[in-house]
Amino acid sequence: MDDKSLLSPFSQRYSQAKCRLQEQTLSRIESVETVLNFHTLPRVNNACLAVDRKKEVVGGGHRSIPRPFRTLLKWPTELLDVEITTRRSSHPEQVAGKIRTVALTNFDTERLQIILENGIPVVSNQVQHSIVDMRPQQKMAELCQLTGVKLITYGTVMGGLLSEKFLDTHLSIPFAGPPLNTPSLQKYKRMVDAWGGWSLFQTLLQTLKKVASKHGVSIPTVAVKYILDQTAVAGSMVVVRLGLSEHIQDTNAIFSLVLDEEDVSSILEVSRRGKDLLRVIGDCGDEYRRA
Structure with missing residues (x-):
């Protein structure tokens, strides 16, 4: 691509x-x-x-x-x-x-x-990081561990793609799924395409749904918690729109959620099926620098 x-x-x-x-x-x-x-x-x-x-x-x-x-x-x-x-x-x-x-x-x-x-004296670097985009863990996390720099992540729920809303949907069929009607959704859909395509992404969503149901939480909650548990990650930004999508309950649930070894293994197994975005796109932020 x-x-x-x-x-x-x-x-x-x-x-x-x-x-x-x-x-x-x-x-x-x-x-x-x-x-x-x-x-x-x-x-x-x-x-x-x-x-x-x-x-x-x-x-x-x-x-x-x-x-x-x-x-x-x-x-x-x-x-x-x-x-x-x-x-x-x-x-x-x-x-x-x-x-x-x-x-x-x-x-x-x-x-x-x-x-x-x-x-x-840098204290943090804000980078795109999600279950689909694990680039920060491949090179940057090691440097951050050595220097004490923390990662603040964005795109962790991929503009809403990592949610029940897009589970079991077929975007290739006109009007068969939710519209990608924001620049954010369109951007992260391109990330999905670069990573492995919509079919593999559906497998990821199904896996996340099983984990979420097991703990009584939502897919976005699992997606954010998984990234917060990664090396050098200190926080994650979840965008909200007051009155439209505030995500208060999902966000609060992150702090009490504990993913066990079985949860992590099942997510990791699907994540590793995708392409290496470090090779496809480059390191963190390269998708912007190559504009």
Whole structure:
């Protein structure tokens, strides 16, 4: 499969918009002791900064932060190499304490290692990670274990594909299944196609349903718990739409669910039948960088 076929026009427009945002954001950075300089190459990643309360947000237009250590500012970056540039500010008192924490999004293993080797205290990397997409466990998890960086996952329920809604459905037959009516569903359907196709995905859903029924929970609950139990994973983001799909009960059930050895083995057996997405697509975030 052509890697570019995994990217919808929406994703391509999104990448272009992120590049424009990068130019606008980096132009606003002033009087910062340590700045990340990213060489301009056809690679797209994100960097996040957690900033203190009542401090000007570096690279942003906000002037007040309601709580310390809770606001993440992120901008897209295009990089292959990372150059750490130290600047001396004419007003050091304005710089002190401004940057609390650096977090990353969609950095692959190679570039995560580069930024760590340059002494940047990264606390987490936000990556796509699901039972279908196990790429973070193949290379990045080992680096994270060695360095203490935590993984925050997204796409863990694949925009809703990993749910009862799509169990026993035939998307190849017009109007025979739920519509893929969001960019997220369309994106993760392409991931399913790259991994092993809809038939194998149905086998995965059936396996997850058996595990879910055994524990009295839903398929999404099992899917998220399985990923939370993986090496270096500290948290998972589940997108909600207030009044439409809040997932409160499913989310609460994650914390009491314990998957036993039989559960894990049955899920792993199906997962391993799929293609190696690291070979098909590349490392974490490569599907965006190749746009």
